[in-house]
Amino acid sequence: MDLTWMAWTWQTASFFAAIALMIAGMAVWEWARPGGAPRHGVLGLDTTRGDRLFVSLLSSAYIHLGWLALMTGPLWWATLISFVFAIAVFRWV
Amino acid sequence: MNKTWNNKAWFMVLPVLLLVAFNAVIPLMTVVNYSVQETFGNNLFFFEGVKWFREVLHSDRFHDSLLRQFFFTGTILAIEIPLGVIIALAMPRQGFWVPVCLVLMALPLLVPWNVVGAMWNIFALPDIGLMGYSINALGIDFNFTRQPASAWFTVIIMDVWHWTSLVVLLAYAGLRSIPDAYYQAARIDSASRWAVFRYIQLPKMKRVLTIAVLLRFMDSFMIYTEPFVLTGGGPGNTTTILSIDLVKAALGEFNLGIAAAMSIIYFLMTLLVCWVFYSAMMRGEDE
Numbered sequence: 001m002d003l004t005w006m007a008w009t010w011q012t013a014s015f016f017a018a019i020a021l022m023i024a025g026m027a028v029w030e031w032a033r034p035g036g037a038p039r040h041g042v043l044g045l046d047t048t049r050g051d052r053l054f055v056s057l058l059s060s061a062y063i064h065l066g067w068l069a070l071m072t073g074p075l076w077w078a079t080l081i082s083f084v085f086a087i088a089v090f091r092w093v
Numbered sequence: 094m095n096k097t098w099n100n101k102a103w104f105m106v107l108p109v110l111l112l113v114a115f116n117a118v119i120p121l122m123t124v125v126n127y128s129v130q131e132t133f134g135n136n137l138f139f140f141e142g143v144k145w146f147r148e149v150l151h152s153d154r155f156h157d158s159l160l161r162q163f164f165f166t167g168t169i170l171a172i173e174i175p176l177g178v179i180i181a182l183a184m185p186r187q188g189f190w191v192p193v194c195l196v197l198m199a200l201p202l203l204v205p206w207n208v209v210g211a212m213w214n215i216f217a218l219p220d221i222g223l224m225g226y227s228i229n230a231l232g233i234d235f236n237f238t239r240q241p242a243s244a245w246f247t248v249i250i251m252d253v254w255h256w257t258s259l260v261v262l263l264a265y266a267g268l269r270s271i272p273d274a275y276y277q278a279a280r281i282d283s284a285s286r287w288a289v290f291r292y293i294q295l296p297k298m299k300r301v302l303t304i305a306v307l308l309r310f311m312d313s314f315m316i317y318t319e320p321f322v323l324t325g326g327g328p329g330n331t332t333t334i335l336s337i338d339l340v341k342a343a344l345g346e347f348n349l350g351i352a353a354a355m356s357i358i359y360f361l362m363t364l365l366v367c368w369v370f371y372s373a374m375m376r377g378e379d380e
Contacts, residue, residue: 006119007126007138016122045372058368061361068143069150075143 019057026053041093052093056086121360128353145354155355157330158338165334166313169252173309174302176253177260182294184265195265198258210322213251217243217323237324241331244324248332251319256312260305267301268294300374307370314363335359 026049030036038046047055060082067078128145130138149155184194204212219225219236228235237243271293279289317336320326326333326341333341339359343352 004136006123007130007132007136009126009129009138009140011140011142012122012126012129015125043372045376054368058361058364062365065146065150065358065361068147 022053022057026050043093045093047093049090052090055093056082056089059085059089124353124356126353127349128357129350131350134347141350145350146358149351149354149358154338158333158335161331161333162314162335165248165252165316166310168249169256169313170306170309172249172253173257173260174306177257177305178264178298178302180257180261181264181268182290184261186269195262198261198265201255201258204255206318207322209251209255210319213247213254213319214323217247239328241328244328244332248320248323251323252313252316255319256309259308260302263301263305264298267298271297303370303374307367307374310366310370311363314366 030049036049038048038051041047045051060079063082063085064075064078067073067075067081071077126138129141129143131141132138180198184198185191201209216222217225217235217237219229225235225237234240235243235246237247275293275297276289279293284292315336316334317340320332320334321337321340324332326337335355336359339352339355342348342355
């Protein structure tokens, strides 16, 4: 199978692999410690663990874009902020 | 009691997974790959990191088309939603005229998008089009191929013509689901027309109107064919909304990297809006 048209780079491949790992990790987590049932969070929404992962990923995309638009420092800072934000989302949303 | 767990049903999901993989996931992955690279064709790519994202986020051209996009979406929502509700309220609730009105309302929805664009293009021409000619005959200088204001007016009125019906049909369905008992109770309390609307009809239409706003927002945010056929983004760049700008970058200038970065930002915006509306709807359901 010729995949040259998809123009893979190791950077993007690891990005998607990380997301796939996260989803797999969620499955393992749910299997090891069930608790994914919806819960009422600070946003007033009922969210499951999957919802929280989605919110974390979406907000991390916006945090990175915001960093690129407004800041000049290395992008890793945005990744760090996203990580802290994701923990907060999983804890309180 | 021992429950038998049978997870074989998951295999039934496989076809959907495959379909989504081919028509969404794989193309999206490709776009992500393109967005971090530069190409000169012939499948030769050079890694550029986040350069295109930074460029798009700082480009006036992108800001301008985004602003135009929000202006377009905001304007058509501000017109179509109230207008749709008003028409739905005015429609008969029973009798011979119900199907007639419904069919008339559904007609614009059946017209293909490019035909709508072509129709309005001819309709609005100042020399031979009925609308363009009539407006000029009233003494107003109207030429949508030359004047930005005329072009915007035509694009917006075209969208209103095409899509208000959808809001009407949704709002009408919402109205029909209100039991007569509510109206009887309102009559006993001698409620005013406004009170009936405010406290009975509007709350009952809340759900369908949320769906209407969501559908119209998404559709107008992604609209391409109609304005492209009508104005082609012109005169100049004045009606170049996001989708038209994106196609110009991707296919006109063959700037795959920039176009891919734009697409991803565009995609993230629609994703966020979808999530917000979805959450709002789910919340409404809980209440």
